Amino acid sequence: MSIQFPKAYQPKESESKWYEIWQKNNIYKSNEFSENEKYSILMPPPNVTGILHFGHVLNNTIQDIYIRFKRMSGYEVCWFSGIDHAGIATQSRVEKELAIQNISRYDLGREKFLEKVWEWKNTYGGIILKQLRLLGISADWSRTIFTMDANHSKAVIEVFIRLYEEGLIYKGKRIINWSPLAQTALSDEEVEFREVKEHLYTLRYKFPNSDKYLSVATVRPETIFGDVAVAVNPKDERYKDLIGKTVIVPLVGREVKIIGDDYADPTFGTGCVKITPAHDPNDFEIGLRHNLEQINTINPDGTLNELTGEYNNIERFKARKLILKKLEELDLVEKIESYTHNVGFSQRGGEAIEPYLSDQWFVKMKPLAEMALKPVQDGEIKFHPEHWIKTYTHWLSNVRDWCISRQLWWGHRIPIYYSKDGRIVAAHNEEEARIKLNLKNDEQITQDSDVLDTWFSSWLWPLTTMEWLKEENPNNKILEAFQPTDLLVTAPDIIFFWVARMIMANLKFKNIIPFKNVYFTSIIRDGKGRKLSKSLGNSPDPINIIEKYGADAVRFTMIYLSPLGADVKMDVNVQDQDIPSMEIGRNFANKIWNAGRFLLMKIEELEVNDLNNDAILNDNELSISDKWIMSRYNSTLESTKNYLDKFKLNEYSKSIYDFIWRDYCDWYLEILKIQLNSSTDNSYKIKLLNFAIKLYQDIIMLLHPIMPFITEEIWHLLGNKDENESISLSLLPEVNYQLINQEYENKFELIQLLVEEFRRLRAGANIPINNKLPIIIKSNKQEIIDLLKEMQIIIKSFAKASSIEINPENVINDNSIKSVIREIELFIITEGSIDVEKEIERLNKEILRLENNITGCQKKLSNEKFVNNASPEIVNNEREKLQSMQESLIKTKENLAKIRK
């Protein structure tokens, strides 16, 4: 046994061993033709460049718990997985590598560059899916897809064409969010706003042929080259007469009009605002209203362009300083104030976004948003926690059009073709485009050079994972079987990027909701409440943590610490790159392990040969403890299911944890020892042990979804199972409601209270553990006397008593420590003298407590309004409570009197 069952659980070997066996036997492969009820989950596809972090760990553990739980509940489950091609992230990764060799993507050209990206993807991409296996994820890996796969691309193109032809996709010249680093447009969702301390500069715009000037406030003096007007509020008394006049843009020398527009806020700055339509979204709108020119003065890489003269090719922020210096020299700066405002930054590159005027492709969102709103508001799609519905609704009600074109090469190329004479068509390929445009083979045709936003492909995830439009699968049974999926587990930060858009796409193209439930995971933070991040160094590699504590421990701890809707805080030891909180799970695993060790030891001790024999205890052979633990087990099984249904994952883990540790190990196994020791009937002992083991095996099954490895290991060790069988394919027992028995739970609880009181008395009197003393228990209720008699061996053992007497005839030795619990009197007969002072103090304290409670209780009951208004149950309860406390008080006072005597 010692080899199989070492003293402490060793997760490492067992984890790699079992995952390999699971893979080898393909046990997580799903079957769309199964007759069983289906349960499916779509794994949020990690980026192809991604590596495992704790967000993934939490997210995938949650999914795996549901998948395993449902699988063990008889469902045909399927967990769809895959990887996202992640346009910007992947392209910049490969570009960075090329840069080391001093090669740019333009040196290679589009085709060669894409070859490089594929090469990179095939070598390094998708590591994370291998890492997830270390966590014990039971996805159906055979269905893994990649968002650049032919079938997925086909769906993306198809969807683009349909939307274009329906008029829901259009091209427009707009101010978009430009990433100077990636040199592409970004959607609004890819921009993060942060508060930045900058300066508000008040500049002097002189009137023509005059020394008088208008003071204009701006935070971006480097954009003055694009100024085409100055706006004032038409209601602003100070300036309204100036509307129609002109001023000279400093440094530039251009004469521009003063216009009146409500946008100008009289309370902000000087009340005069410069208008630069090409470099600010608000100015752009004003420009349209007033028919102003749009002068672009910035290059795609964030440097100023040739229109800025000496500042040509100078980086925008550097240029700001230089321009300011020049303006100061010319005495055109009136004042500089510090100013805090929100600035957009690229979520990926981190650089400040440049509002940029360019031709881009957009999706009209209004009609799609309306479609997507309904199922969430109707409750057809449920969010957990619910309050995300509000955020979702708010966003969809105010949604703006989605900029989907990206000036990248890696991605799905926009299926738009242009003829030489300026006609535009959307087509699946060049050939089709020629036909649609009526062009001959030798006539020139060009495809749009942009690619689509990665999310324009991700929103089809529920469809493409299930082989939508795949030619080889025309009668698609997968979609039929598994859609709508049951659960989506995702971080709330992609609620707009992804969740909302999947709902739109599914309804638009398949007229079905993609999922029934969405669970929004919490954000993982360190002990100081900071997000885990590489730059802070507070983000240890989960792989190392799994290596140290075991995958089961990591899974369990994460769930145990993650309440629904609240952030997870884990202590991170930055120096050691360690997460000490993981001890919770590791210690728990060890506890479970040792319970198994104990049982196996007993098997050997009793020389039980056949574990699965029919030696089962009859109902009348079961003790109160046996019935109690069965009741507790079934209650736990029930609450486990309830908690999972309500998505209260941490409650789920806590109920299992408490049941196993407190009920089964601390109490039941200790009682089992006593029950085994006090019997001489070998066949009873074997039956009793069998009972305990059977229960333990059921517990192991209950635990499997959250701790798959250790449970598989124990299931085999204790059950003598064949290596190719798996606990994850066995069925969880149903809740047996008949075994949930409040009466036994109450009885047992009383015994626990008595035992705890005996322990407290011993500890209080500093009685050493090996000093066994006689105990006496007195009660005047026959029911309790019977219970005590039935449980006396157990009480005696737990109370470290040399002997136990229940309601003895003879007078009790005054040389004893006494207490009263629920009218039951407890005595420990001490041989030597007791510390009288200490005893008096303790009893007085107890008397005071009882008196206080009695007073409170009496007050309540003498209040007519309470007796009349409160439910009879409550009032009755209160009366019983009062009576019980009064009796306890009398007995405690008697005890005190005896000591004093």
Add this chain to the structure above:
RNA sequence: GGGCGAGUAGCUCAGUUGGUCUAGAGCACCUGCCUUACAAGCAGGGGGUCGGGGGUUCGACUCCCUCCUCGCCCA
């Protein structure tokens, strides 16, 4: 500026339609134990005016109002 969420023990959190005896648990802390499953353990202990104020009610951690503090999202 608009919206959402949270404030309960030193820390992280439970507390289910308002009533269960002393508001619970884990970690941390203190005391005693290597008791033949487990020191990654066992037994016991200390520690909370439930963010402040007001209201509804016989009764409020729980419902309402208000203020304060913190976090997130949007503009």
